[in-house]
Amino acid sequence: MEPASIYEQIHQFTNRANPYPLYAELRETPVARLEDGGYVVSTYEEIVALLHDPRVSSDRRKLAHPPPGEPLPPSFIGTDPPEHDRLRRLAMRHFGPPHSPRVVENMRGELHEIVKDLIDGVAGRTQADIVDDIAYPFPVTVICRLLGVPREDEPRFHAWAEQIVENIGPGEGDQDERAKRRTAAVLALATYLGELAQAHRRNPGDDMLSGLATYEGPDGSLSDTELITTAALLLVAGHETTVNLITNGMLTLLRNPGLIERIRDEPDLIIHTVEELLRFEPPVHFLPQRVALDDITIAGVTIPKGSSIVLALASGSRDPAHVHDPERFDPDRPYIQHLGFGGGIHHCFGAPLARLEAQIALRELAKRLVNPRLVTDPPPYRPNSTLRGPRHLLVEYDRVLPYRP
Amino acid sequence: MPARIDGGVAVRVVVDLTRCQGYGQCVFLAPDVFTMHGQEALMYDTDPDDAQREHVLRAAAACPVQALHVDRMATQHRTVEPELRHPTSDVDGEFKRNGHIVIVGASLAGGRAAGVLRRDGFKGKVTLIGDEKHQPYDRPPLSKQVLTGRVDAEHTMLPHLREIEVEWLAGTPATGLDIGAKQVTLADGRQIGFDKVLIATGARARPWPIEAEAALDGVYVLRTLDEADRMRRRLAAGVNRVLIIGAGFTGSEVASVCRGLDLEVTVVEAGPAPLVGALGRVIGDIAAGMQRDAGVDLRCGVTVTELVGDEQGRLTGARLSDGGTVEADMAVVALGAVRNVEWLEGSGLAAGPWGVATDAGCRAVDINGLVTDDIFVAGDVARFPHPVYHYQFMSLEHWGNAVAQAEIAAHNMLSDQAHRWPHLSLPVFWSNQFGVNIKSVGVTSIADEVVIAQGSVEERRFVAVYGYKGRITAAVTFDQAMWLDFYRDLIERATPFPPDYRMVGRPDEMRPVPAEVPQRMAPAAGATVVVTGHDPAERRVSLVRQQP
Numbered sequence: 001m002e003p004a005s006i007y008e009q010i011h012q013f014t015n016r017a018n019p020y021p022l023y024a025e026l027r028e029t030p031v032a033r034l035e036d037g038g039y040v041v042s043t044y045e046e047i048v049a050l051l052h053d054p055r056v057s058s059d060r061r062k063l064a065h066p067p068p069g070e071p072l073p074p075s076f077i078g079t080d081p082p083e084h085d086r087l088r089r090l091a092m093r094h095f096g097p098p099h100s101p102r103v104v105e106n107m108r109g110e111l112h113e114i115v116k117d118l119i120d121g122v123a124g125r126t127q128a129d130i131v132d133d134i135a136y137p138f139p140v141t142v143i144c145r146l147l148g149v150p151r152e153d154e155p156r157f158h159a160w161a162e163q164i165v166e167n168i169g170p171g172e173g174d175q176d177e178r179a180k181r182r183t184a185a186v187l188a189l190a191t192y193l194g195e196l197a198q199a200h201r202r203n204p205g206d207d208m209l210s211g212l213a214t215y216e217g218p219d220g221s222l223s224d225t226e227l228i229t230t231a232a233l234l235l236v237a238g239h240e241t242t243v244n245l246i247t248n249g250m251l252t253l254l255r256n257p258g259l260i261e262r263i264r265d266e267p268d269l270i271i272h273t274v275e276e277l278l279r280f281e282p283p284v285h286f287l288p289q290r291v292a293l294d295d296i297t298i299a300g301v302t303i304p305k306g307s308s309i310v311l312a313l314a315s316g317s318r319d320p321a322h323v324h325d326p327e328r329f330d331p332d333r334p335y336i337q338h339l340g341f342g343g344g345i346h347h348c349f350g351a352p353l354a355r356l357e358a359q360i361a362l363r364e365l366a367k368r369l370v371n372p373r374l375v376t377d378p379p380p381y382r383p384n385s386t387l388r389g390p391r392h393l394l395v396e397y398d399r400v401l402p403y404r405p
Numbered sequence: 406m407p408a409r410i411d412g413g414v415a416v417r418v419v420v421d422l423t424r425c426q427g428y429g430q431c432v433f434l435a436p437d438v439f440t441m442h443g444q445e446a447l448m449y450d451t452d453p454d455d456a457q458r459e460h461v462l463r464a465a466a467a468c469p470v471q472a473l474h475v476d477r478m479a480t481q482h483r484t485v486e487p488e489l490r491h492p493t494s495d496v497d498g499e500f501k502r503n504g505h506i507v508i509v510g511a512s513l514a515g516g517r518a519a520g521v522l523r524r525d526g527f528k529g530k531v532t533l534i535g536d537e538k539h540q541p542y543d544r545p546p547l548s549k550q551v552l553t554g555r556v557d558a559e560h561t562m563l564p565h566l567r568e569i570e571v572e573w574l575a576g577t578p579a580t581g582l583d584i585g586a587k588q589v590t591l592a593d594g595r596q597i598g599f600d601k602v603l604i605a606t607g608a609r610a611r612p613w614p615i616e617a618e619a620a621l622d623g624v625y626v627l628r629t630l631d632e633a634d635r636m637r638r639r640l641a642a643g644v645n646r647v648l649i650i651g652a653g654f655t656g657s658e659v660a661s662v663c664r665g666l667d668l669e670v671t672v673v674e675a676g677p678a679p680l681v682g683a684l685g686r687v688i689g690d691i692a693a694g695m696q697r698d699a700g701v702d703l704r705c706g707v708t709v710t711e712l713v714g715d716e717q718g719r720l721t722g723a724r725l726s727d728g729g730t731v732e733a734d735m736a737v738v739a740l741g742a743v744r745n746v747e748w749l750e751g752s753g754l755a756a757g758p759w760g761v762a763t764d765a766g767c768r769a770v771d772i773n774g775l776v777t778d779d780i781f782v783a784g785d786v787a788r789f790p791h792p793v794y795h796y797q798f799m800s801l802e803h804w805g806n807a808v809a810q811a812e813i814a815a816h817n818m819l820s821d822q823a824h825r826w827p828h829l830s831l832p833v834f835w836s837n838q839f840g841v842n843i844k845s846v847g848v849t850s851i852a853d854e855v856v857i858a859q860g861s862v863e864e865r866r867f868v869a870v871y872g873y874k875g876r877i878t879a880a881v882t883f884d885q886a887m888w889l890d891f892y893r894d895l896i897e898r899a900t901p902f903p904p905d906y907r908m909v910g911r912p913d914e915m916r917p918v919p920a921e922v923p924q925r926m927a928p929a930a931g932a933t934v935v936v937t938g939h940d941p942a943e944r945r946v947s948l949v950r951q952q953p
Contacts (some may be wrong), residue, residue: 006760045939052887052891054859054891057909080910081859082860082861082910084909089444096432097432097433098441101433101436111596142924239620268462271462271466272466275467294908335471335472343469347428351430352430355434
C-alpha cells in the first residue's frame with residue numbers, strides 16, 4: 001500500500017491533537033494536487049488570493065464531476081453571486097448592518113448572564129468538563145434565543161447537527177455510509193425547521209426565524225426551501241463551531257502559564273487573545289468545498305477548471321511568510337491578521353457573535369476559576385478534522401469565585 | 406504593542422478605506438462609532454467619546470483587513486513584521502544620528518513621513534512646517550461625516566503617529582527653497598537649514614475664477630478643515646438650495662451629503678455626466694442615474710457663467726451657459742485642485758502647475774531633468790514616472806498615494822543607493838456617495854475600453870474593468886470592494902483585456918465598449934512590465950515586452 005500523503009495524514013484521527021507539524025510540511029508545496037484530482041492550498045497569500053478570486057466558486061454543482069444529488073439545495077455558503085448575495089442579504093437584514101447593526105451588541109448583557117449561570121453550575125465542584133458544562137451549552141442557548149428555536153428541543157437537533165458536522169469534509173470510514181448518515185440527518189433537521197418556521201410565520205416573535213419567515217422587500221422573500229436551508233445553516237454553524245473556539249481557547253490559555261492571570265488583570269487583553277486564538281487554534285481548519293470555474297494559475301501551478309479546491313485556513317494562519325514566529329501563541333502581536341473566519345464574500349456570517357461569545361466565556365472562566373489546570377493534555381478530540389476541537393476538556397480547580405461584573 | 410489607549414486620552418480613529426473591503430465587523434462591534442450606509446459605504450466618528458474606547462478596540466482587533474487605526478497609524482503593507490525596521494544602509498551614518506530633515510507640508514504625507522523616519526531609525530532632528538495652524542488631520546471625512554454634522558471638523562486630527570519627536574512650525578507657510586544653500590524660507594522671514602528636505606505641500610481647492618463673485622457670502626470651496634467647518638456651520642444654520650459647481654468626486658460627495666440633509670441641490674457639470682473626468686462616460690452615466698434618483702437637479706453639459714449676489718453681498722443664484730438660472734443661497738465650487746508649488750518658483754526644481762517632478766524613488770528632478778540628492782517629494786504635489794503606465798509621469802491626489810509615497814520618500818531619505826525602494830503602488834481611491842461605495846484601482850484615464858465584468862449595473866453593484874490596447878489598466882467597483890485585489894493583481898501582471906474568465910457573478914454578456922475617458926495623458930507606446938512582491942522592500946518590476 002502507498003504511504004499516506006501528508007494531506008491524508010492530516011485527516012487521520014491519530015493526528016487530530018496536533019496537525020500543525022503536518023501543515024508545515026504541507027506548506028512546502030503551497031498548491032498541491034491530491035489523489036482525487038483536487039488541489040489543496042496551504043499558504044497565506046495564496047489562500048487570500050483565492051478567497052477573493054471570482055474564478056473560484058463555492059457551488060459544488062459546478063464541479064467537473066458533481067457529487068450525487070444532495071437532499072436540499074445548498075445554503076448561501078454553497079452558492080455564488082448573485083444568488084449568494086441575495087440570500088446573505090436577506091439573512092443579514094435580521095442580524096447585522098446595515099439594517100440591524102445592534103443585534104449582537106444588544107445581546108451582550110444576555111451573554112454575560114448565560115455564562116454566569118453556567119459557571120455558577122460548576123461552583124460546587126473542583127472539576128468541570130469545559131465542553132459539556134460551558135462551551136457547548138453556551139452557544140446553543142444563544143443561537144436558540146437568537147433564532148427562536150425552543151431550547152428544550154436541543155437533544156433532537158443536536159443529534160442531527162452532530163451527524164451533519166461529523167460527516168462534513170474528508171474523513172475516515174466508508175464515504176457512502178457517511179453520505180447516507182448525513183442525508184438522513186439533513187432531512188430530519190429540515191422537517192423540524194420547516195414546521196418551526198411555519199409556526200413562526202403564523203405567529204411571529206422578535207427572533208430571526210420570524211424575521212426570515214415574514215420579511216418581504218426589494219430582494220423579495222425567502223422561499224420555503226431557502227428559509228429551511230438558511231435556518232439550518234445558522235443553527236448548525238451557530239453552535240458546532242463556537243464550542244471549538246471556546247474549548248480550544250481554554251486549552252490554549254492553560255497551556256500558556258501566566259496568561260490566565262494576565263487576562264484576569266488586563267481587561268482588554270481578551271480582545272487580542274481571541275484574535276490570536278482564531279489564528280493559532282481556529283475552529284474551522286479547512287474550506288473543503290471550492291471549485292475552479294476556469295483554469296487558475298497560482299504559485300506556479302495551474303488548477304484546471306472544474307477542479308475541487310481545499311483551502312487549508314489553519315495552515316495559512318501559521319504561514320511563517322505571513323506571521324513572525326507562527327508556532328508561538330502571542331496575543332501581544334502588533335497585528336493579528338488571520339483566516340479564522342475565512343474571507344471574501346463568504347466571510348463567516350456569525351463572526352461578530354462568535355467573537356463576543358469567546359471573549360466573554362474565556363474572560364469569565366479566567367476570572368472565576370481559581371488555580372485551573374488541565375487534567376489530561378492532550379484532551380480527547382472529536383473525529384472531524386475540518387471542524388476540529390476536543391470532545392471533552394477536563395479542568396480541575398480549587399474553587400469558583402462569585403460573579404463580579 | 407497592540408493598539409492600546411491610556412486612560413483619559415481621547416480615542417482617535419482613522420480607517421484606511423483603501424484597504425477596507427466592507428466586511429462591517431466594526432459596525433457590529435461599535436455601532437455608535439461606525440455605520441454602514443447602503444451595503445458597503447462605511448462612515449465613522451473620527452473622535453468618539455472615551456466611553457466608546459472598549460468598543461473601538463474590539464472593532465479594530467476584529468477588522469479582517471486590519472484597516473482600522475486607533476491612536477496610531479501603521480504602515481500600509483502586509484509584511485511578516487510590519488513594524489520591523491527596514492535596512493536602509495550597510496553602515497549607520499552620521500546623518501542618521503545627527504542630521505536635520507525638514508518636511509514642508511504638515512498633512513497626511515508629511516506627518517506619515519515623519520513617523521516612518523523615526524520607525525526606520527532616524528535619530529536626528531525633524532522639523533515639520535505647515536501653513537495651517539492645525540496638526541495633521543484626515544481630509545476624507547471632511548466631505549462626508551463632517552458636513553453632516555456627525556463629526557466636528559476639529560475632531561479629524563490624524564492619530565499621533567507614535568510619539569513622533571518633531572519640531573512643529575505650524576501656521577507659517579514656506580515661501581522659498583534654496584537648494585544650493587539648503588534652506589527653506591518661511592513667510593515670516595525665518596530661514597530653516599536642512600540636510601534633506603521633503604516637499605509635501607499638497608494642493609488647495611481651485612477657487613471660483615472671478616474674485617468678486619467668489620467673495621459673495623454663501624460661496625464655498627472644500628479642501629481644508631477650516632473650509633469644511635465653515636460649510637458645516639452654514640448648512641446647520643439652514644439653507645434653501647445648494648448649487649454645486651462641478652460633479653467630480655468632491656462635488657458629488659457634497660451633493661450626496663446635502664441630499665441626506667434633505668436640502669434642495671442643483672449640480673452643474675460641464676462634462677456629459679458626473680465623474681466622467683476620472684471614470685469615463687459609462688460609469689458617469691450610472692453616477693448620473695444615482696444623483697437623479699436621489700433627487701438632485703443635475704444639469705450636465707452646462708457651465709456657470711456668473712454667480713449673482715444681492716446688495717448685501719449675499720449669494721442669490723447663478724446664471725448658466727444654456728441661458729438658464731438657478732436660485733441658490735449656497736454655492737460649493739468643486740472644480741478640482743491647484744498644486745501648491747508657487748513657493749518653489751526660482752528654486753531650480755522642475756515644478757509647475759502639474760506638480761514637482763520626481764524619479765520613481767520620490768527624489769526631486771531639477772529643471773534640467775537631473776535627479777537631486779537631498780530633495781524629496783511626496784503626496785498630491787508629486788509627479789512621478791510609473792513603470793506600469795509606460796513610465797509616464799503622473800500626479801495622484803489620493804489618500805493611499807500620499808501614505809505610500811511618504812513611506813517610500815522617508816525610507817529613501819535614509820537609504821544608500823543599494824537600499825532604495827521604487828514607488829510602484831497602483832493608485833487606489835474610494836468615494837462614498839448616495840449610499841454606494843465606489844472604489845478604483847489602477848489608472849482609468851489612459852483606457853480606451855471598459856467592460857462590466859461582474860455584477861449588475863441595474864443594482865449598482867458591479868465591477869467595471871478598463872483596458873488600453875488589450876491590457877487591463879484599471880478596475881472600478883460599486884459596492885463590490887472584495888473583488889478589487891483580484892483585479893489589482895491582473896493589472897500588475899499585465900493581463901490581457903477583456904478579462905474573459907468564467908467567474909461568479911459574470912453577466913450574461915461581457916461586451917467591451919469605448920471608455921470615453923477624456924484623454925489628459927497622451928498614451929505613449931511603451932513597455933509592458935510586471936510588478937511582483939508585496940512588501941515595499943521587495944516590490945520590483947520586470948520588463949516583459951517592449952512595444953515596437
